[in-house]
Amino acid sequence: MPIRLMHYVACFYDHLLKGNETTPGRGLPPILPIVLYNGSAPWTAEQDIYAMVHPEPPGFLRVYQPHLRYYLIDEGRYTDDQLGSRETPLSGVFSVENAGQSWEALQQAVDRVVAIIQAAPHKERTDRIITRWMKRHLQRLGAEVNLDQLNSLVEDKDMLAENLENLVKKERMEGRQEGRQEGVESTLRKLVILKFGDIPGWAESCLEQASDTQLDIWVANILTADSLDELFKG
Structure with missing residues (x-):
């Protein structure tokens, strides 16, 4: 990002000079580079291109190194x-x-x-x-x-509010359904361990891929099943 911003600034100045908006004699206008970031991951890029220069140059070279800092607006913060x-x-x-x-x-x-x-x-x-x-x-x-x-x-706020309310209801319903399935799976897992001991890999896969209906059937059948094979493969 610091390199990209330096490129943008250089292109902007070049555009002003080629379009006769200014001249080297009149000087170049000041610029405030701004980065607006709305990503979910934390921002990690350096905010000054000089910070990307490694190793640290000796004292006599530092004055000749490029410097360009941008102002970061990180919405997520x-x-x-x-x-x-x-x-x-x-x-x-x-x-x-x-x-x-x-x-x-x-x-x-x-x-x-x-x-x-x-x-x-x-x-x-x-x-x-x-x-x-x-x-x-x-x-x-x-x-x-x-x-x-x-x-x-x-x-149109009422129309939009109604549409969003429907999405909220759907979101809550899906959340409750997901929570119920996780609860049934957790209960069945505990019952299997209590009755048969450690759960082998193939049985673990059965649990992870099972539908709500299948989980309910297994919960009902675990009391009469004599083995994991009978419970999951029967």
Whole structure:
């Protein structure tokens, strides 16, 4: 990233000079390089290209080494409380992106960004820009929302809220189902160990691949089964 930013700055200055926007005599404008990062993994790249120079050059060479530092905005480092204390459209966008794949967290973040837009001084323009971005964001997430009908987060907030609420209900239902299956599998595993001892690899595979129905059958049959073969292969 430091090398890329240095390349961008050099290309920008070259563009200004070739387009006669300025001359070497008039000088080059100052630049603030900014990196906006919204990835889930922690940011690890150096923030100054000089930090990439290894080994440390001797004193007489240091003055000739390149230096370019960029300003990093790492969305994931902002907590919900920090974002909540900044009632700006950008903090609302950060909240939506930080919600990740949780429909419930996304629903709350969307409600917050709608309230921010309604209080914005340039409400119509802000609404138009963020709505366009939101549609792309929901599309990337694979949200089952009719995006063709979403033209304004403010005017269509009820429609969007209803769609997100349906996704939240689906998310909770899938979570409960997954939790139930894990609970049944855990119980069966304990019963098998108590009755037959250590679980061999082939039986472990059976447990991991079993459906809800199959797990229920095994739980009912373990009381009468005389061996693992009879339980799992019968």
